[in-house]
Amino acid sequence: MTSSRAWIKPALAAAVLAGIGLTAYFSLNSANPAPPVTFVGINGEQITPASLQGKVVMVNFWATSCATCVKEMPQMVDTYNKYKAKGLEFVAVAMQEDRPDYVLNFAETRQLPFKVALDVKGDAAKAYGDVKMTPTTFVIDKQGRIIKRYVGEPEFPALHQLLEKALQG
Structure with a gap:
């Protein structure tokens, strides 16, 4: 029945x-708000939330010992160079386990054109959701909201489309 x-x-x-x-x-x-982290650059400078306010920002957690990080870095440089005139900021945050002298050497020999920071105590990685995997990259919009998180190497054409949209907004 x-x-x-x-x-x-x-x-x-x-x-x-x-x-x-x-x-x-x-x-x-x-989109969740980006944590209000003050990064410490490789030359000791403070990279404050206020200095990044109103800009599209990429925060890339990486390590000199990470093969994928080293492989993707030239494309990160190209991405930054392509969009910096439109207002893109980029902070490459070296993980806690990375030796500062290695990071400084990497940044100088590769002539990294963007801000490079040290996360000596791991506070920035914790604030961004306890980042452990490298590379991990966050894209933050002009309103300070995380609009995308990439774990591993991003698909660069899709990343570029996202940046173009965010930079227009």
Whole structure:
């Protein structure tokens, strides 16, 4: 005997799944505010949230011992050079385990054109969600919200599209 209400369970299940999907979508795609971190540059300078305010910012956690980080760095340089005139800021944050002399040598020999910071105590990595994997890159919009997090090397054409959109906004 079939019930005229046989459709209720599948419809309810579909509604629940749709609700879970929407919740996941919005929680993964909603922009969270970037943590108010003051980075310390390799020359001891302070890179404050106020100095980055109103700009599109890429914060790249990396290490000199990370093969993927070293491989992606020329493309990060190219990306920065392509968009800096439009207002892109870039902070390459060396992880806590990275020796400061190695970071300084890497930045100088590769002539990195953007800000390079040391995270000697690991505070910046903790503030950004306890970053452990390198490279991890955050894209922050002009309102100071994280709009994208990349773990591993980003797909650069897609990153460039995101930056172009963010720089227009």
